[in-house]
Amino acid sequence: MHEVTIAIAMAEELTRIAAENNASAVIAVRLKIGQMSGIVTDSLQFAFDAIKLEHPILYSTKVEIEEIPLIYKCRDCGASFATETLYFPECQGCGSCSLDISSGTEQHIDKVELEV
């Protein structure tokens, strides 16, 4: 399960951030997860809830997940648009298939709240 690997990396990263800041606990963490990242946010939350029990500093950490929509930008007409279509989308303005992904692939920690 992909999400378990991510949750373990997240727990390690949070433990490191807490240690660097001499924090006694991590209160909350905010994640940005793109629609295109392939991460199932419910699974990630579930995996993190299990893993945090191994890290006393994360016992009461609240996880907030911001899902970033998939946005494409057309190379031909410059239009930006959101879509649910992950495979072979077309520009909604001109029908071109020459597109760049401008957001939706994120998977990172956006903000951490620490108890110092």
Ligand SMILES: [Zn+2]
């Ligand atoms: Zn276009």
